[in-house]
Amino acid sequence: MKQAYFRSTLVVFWLSALSFGQYFLPLGNPLEEGLSAEGIDRVSTFLNQMVAEKQVPGSVAVVVRNGKVVFQQASGWADMETNEPMRMDHLFRMASMTKIITTVAALKLFEQGHFTMDTPLETFLPEFSNPVVFDSYNADTQTFNTHPAKNKILMKHVFTHTSGITYPAFVGEGKAGYDKAAIVQAFPKTNAKVTVAEELRKLAQLPLTHEPGESWTYGMNMDVLGRVIEVITGKSYPDFVREEIFKPLQMNRSYFGTPKKEWKNLAKVYTSSEEGIRPYEEMDLNTNLSTDNRASLDYYKAENTQVAFGGADMISCAQDYARFLQMLMNYGSLEGVRILSKKTVQMLETPLFDVQSSDRVASQHGPRVQAGLSVRVMQDELAKFQLISTGSYYWGGYFNTQFWMDRPEQLFYIVLTQYTPDPSEHNNKLKHLVWGSIAD
Secondary structure, three states, X not given: OHHHHHHHHHHHHHXXXXXXXXXXXXXXXXXXXXXXXXXXXXXXXXXXXXHHOOOOOEEEEEXXXXXXXXXXXXXXXXXXXXXXXXXXXXXXXXXXXXXXXXXXHHHHHHHOOOOOOOOXXXXXXXXXXXXXXXXXXXXXXXXXXXXXXXXXXXXXXXXXXXXXXXXXXXOOOOHHHHHHOOOOOOOEOOOOOOOHHHHHHHHHOOOEOOOOOOOOOOOOHHHHHHHHHHHHHOOOHXXXXXXXXXXXXXXXXXXXXXXHHHHHHEOOOEEEEOOEEEEOOHHHHHHHOOXXXXXXXXXXXXXXXXXXXXXXXXXXXXXXXXXHHHHHHXXXXXXXXXXXXXXXXXXXOOOOEEEEOOOOOHHHHOOXXXXXXXXXXXXXXXXXXOOOOOOEEEEEEOXXXXXXXXXXXXXXXXXXXXXXXXXXXXXXXXXXXXXXXXXX
16 A cells, blocks of 8 residues: 555656756655655645635645655645646745745845844944834824833844834734835835835834834834845845845746746635635735735736845745755755855744734734744744644745744645635644654
């Protein structure tokens, strides 16, 4: 039984790999890499079942162990209206899975000595001098009540989402005041003449949600890092990432601004509704995510753009993202190319702040956040009732993309959908099944 399963699985792997070109990671035998046939079968069955039950439109999933691809599957539909099947090489709006890419790019400059983690942010972006902290919002006068922050915003706060900088679209109390600033937070239209520098200047005039370093708030921190990269290097953020990460890692189908020939390969975005799965429209973007109509789902059509937000604007595929994560698993290098030092990667995945948070993004794993550099690290209290190892870390994106890294097991997984919100908890259920397949 296992041999028959094994042969069929490897045939699928090799046939799929032919379409990826020479830059995907090596293929591995799941049984030889310590996974069980029964566990892998459960993973595959689950992915297909979720599509059959119309819980998600489609997905791409990849599991890598010991540097080898031990599972990969495209399920369902990239476009439900045209019945286009999902393929392993489809492109996705990575949204907040852009953040760790930006973090690694900024960490290259940290390694080079351009700043320390205790360098004040105002050193590079003076508009963030003298920050104030939110107390309340007066709806009648449409003004904030604030008090001066006790602490400066330091670079370590920006890297860990402990700065108090928020996303206006996601803020709770006083949202009307934050929305009033009309800040483009991601996905700028090609003809909107948006600059990240100008949007961040407006952001800097808004109150922080808490004292720097004292809590955790999901915010535009990696967009700030992208701008810091520009100030230090004199290059655009997209160009720096292309030169320093995409090109050396041979992430040849990762983009800020997507070539026209690739537009047809971008999976369509969907959302849940009372009627079931329906296409996600511009009105959904403006209602649920953006506070400015200069944002658009078609932002990717700005080919080879020089303008991108470091927290959201990357287009990529599972194969490219797997190469990036394998570089981190290898402590900063891949196939003879070094991106970061071992010590920098170790710092990235270490919980540097242990804080309480009322942020709704934090609530999925409770109010206590152990923050690494742009990632959330799962320590004993949160990991012990899950199958993941203590110290595992993860991040996800708005359109329901996700990765998890488990260094003790030498395993990571990537699951990509374009479906938001996802009431089925598809990705977290899949994670449970993936780790449940570990036999050795």
